[in-house]
Amino acid sequence: MTKAYPAPPASRWISRSVRFAAPGVVALLIFAAIGWIDFGAAAAASLVFALGVAVFVRGFDRDGAALKGHLRALADAGSNHAPPPPRPPLVTTHGEEALSLVRRLDQTWRGRAHGVARERDRFTAIVSELADPLIILDAARVVRIANPSAIRLLGERLIDRDLADSLRHPDVLEAVDDVLAGERSRKIEMTQPVPIERVFEVRVKEFHDESDTAAAAPRVRMALVTLHDITAMKRSENMRADFVANASHELRTPLSTLIGFLETLRGPARDDAEARDRFLTIMGEQAGRMARLVDDLLSLSRIELEEHTTPSGRVDVVGVLGAVIDMLTMRAKERGMAIDLVVRDSLPRVVGDDDQITQVFQNLIVNAIKYARAGTPITVTACLTDMTETGSRRAVAVSVADIGDGIPKSHIPRLTERFYRVDPGRSRAIGGTGLGLAIVKHILSRHSGRLAVDSVVGAGSTFTVLLPVPLDAEFDIDDETVEPAPEPMAT
Ligand SMILES: Nc1ncnc2c1ncn2[C@@H]1O[C@H](COP(=O)(O)OP(=O)(O)O)[C@@H](O)[C@H]1O
Ligand SMILES: [Mg+2]
Structure with missing residues (x-):
């Protein structure tokens, strides 16, 4: 065991021993002077007593110095987050007890400090992971803390500047000033017009930075600003x-x-x-x-x-088309129309829900029967194509083409909106609800499919549905027969 701490100097030891032994030695000398004890015996007893005191004082002095040194080392280690120093060798039981208490105190303190640090790291992580922008401003409205999401929204130059430099919204700035001046928390709705219009709910609350404030000093008032994107909520x-x-x-x-x-x-x-x-x-x-x-x-x-749950079934598109056409042939005949089915390729099954795919084809063919010219044929074509221009995934394309007045271009993007009709009077008169294509759109969205509309005024319309083929489907593709993907509808 190394001697970590120097013993106190000998002069101090001697002077202390003398001071502690003095009353006893003086008493012995007085007893000798008044004749109670023999002078020689008194001198011998004084010597023995003084030596005993010296040995005793030496032990306490060493332990005292060792403990002081150890305390200093513990304090240094604590403030540098270093491990505690080794125990010093001690000679007295009091010293040992004092050392144990000190070590226990140190351990408790370290445990607490560790907990506080972990808590702080956790809070920092939460604040930076927060999806909502969060900003802390000092009393002069300067941004002191901003999480990554706030920096993404308001720019890199946010920190250490007046909030007004990055957020020019008079209501928000006024609320911040009010809260910094001692008023109650505020909640404001803020619209950001660029780059795309977004609506935020901004909350401004007072905030106190406890870490900076000495216990006796007055607490510094700061402001905590959080922004919550409510665009989707407003729209819905x-x-x-x-x-x-x-x-x-x-x-x-x-x-x-x-x-x-x-x-x-x-x-x-x-x-x-x-x-x-x-x-x-x-x-x-x-x-x-x-x-x-x-x-x-x-x-x-x-x-x-159930739009967000992907269907798990496999659907034979040609089979479904056959059934839908059988069901609607009579209705088409009432207007002197025939429904022709053309199947170009040998088609794999698609991912889907049988009933819903039936409804898609039914809605499209019923529209053709209703809106196309009486006495003209309706042509339903099924073939294999690519889901996108990049050709990353195969799809089955089903198009329903009719001959009729067609749909003016300006209406096409809105056809799938609920209750949207090109000619409301005519649609109502022939029993339309205005919901057929909205239903088609939602079913296709659930099936990761697409709808494309192509129409020439005075000639007719073609509605094309793309349904993705499962990645594990096995089939032979003759590339010659693959149709290019039609333009998607801009909805
Ligand atoms: N094949 C078509 N030819 C001409 N217009 C069509 C055709 N299909 C749909 N439309 C137009 O789209 C509108 C919306 O169709 P839809 O959502 O099925 O509603 P509905 O048929 O009940 O009116 C129709 O009102 C009609 O104006
Ligand atoms: Mg319809």
Whole structure:
């Protein structure tokens, strides 16, 4: 064991020993002087006593010096985050006990310091991982802390500058000034027009930096600013409001017609058998329209609910097309139309839900029957193609082509919006709900598919659906027959 700490100098030891031994020696000499004990014996006892005291003092002195040195080393190690120094050799039991207590104290303190550091690291990590921008400003409105997300939003030059340099929004700056001046927390909505319009909910709260403040000093008021992107929420709020207004309007129209005819039947037309029959026919049509609308709304909401779960089945597209065409042939005949099916390649199965894919083809072919010119053929073509221009994935393309008035270009991007119709009066008159293509779009989105619309006014329209082929599908491809991917619809 090395002697880590120097023993105190001998002069101090001697002077201390003399001081501690003096009262005893003086008492012995006085006893000798008054004749209680023999002078020689008194001298011998004094010597022995003084030596004993010296040995005793030596031990305490050494331990004291060793303990002081050890405490200093512990303090240095603690402030440098170094491991504690080795235990010094001690000679007295008091010294040993004192050392054990000191080591225990040091261990407790180290444990706490370690915990605090870990907590701080965790907080720093949380703040930097936070998706929402977070900024801390000092009393002069200068940005002291900003997480990466805040820097991404407001720029690298955010730190150590006035917030007004990077965020020029008068309401937010006013709220920050108010909070720094001692007012209550504030919440503001802020719109950032560039690069794309985004809406943020900005919260400004007071904040105190405890680490910088000595216990007695007054606490420095700072401000904590967090921004939460509520663009999507705002948009869906607006969409929901629009949707409810549209759906109510669509339902109210046939309902008012029904109520109107009911009143007429109760009153003026009560005894008119011929009018009654006519009215009942119209009422039946209106009730049917309401029922169709409610059915479409329900299937739309069901599709939306599962839109984010990928279908697990495999669908034979040609089989489904055959069934849909069989079902609609009679309806097409009513308008003098025929539905032709052309299958170009031997097609693999696609990823999908049978019922939903059936609904996609049904909606497209029904539209062709409804909107194309009477007496013209509808051509349904199925072939193999690429999902994208880069050809990274194979797809089955199904197109429904009709001959008719076509759709003006300006309407095409909006066709899949709910209740959007090129000619609302005509669509309603032939029993359309305005939801068919919206349903198609949501089903395709669930299937990672695409819809492309190509239309020439006065000539006709072609609606093409692309459905991805599973990566594990085995089939032979004759490259000659692969069609190029059509232009996707810009929705
Ligand atoms: N094959 C088509 N030819 C011409 N216009 C079409 C065709 N398919 C759809 N459209 C137009 O797109 C609109 C939306 O279609 P859809 O969502 O199916 O609603 P609906 O058929 O109930 O009106 C229709 O109102 C119509 O104006
Ligand atoms: Mg339709």
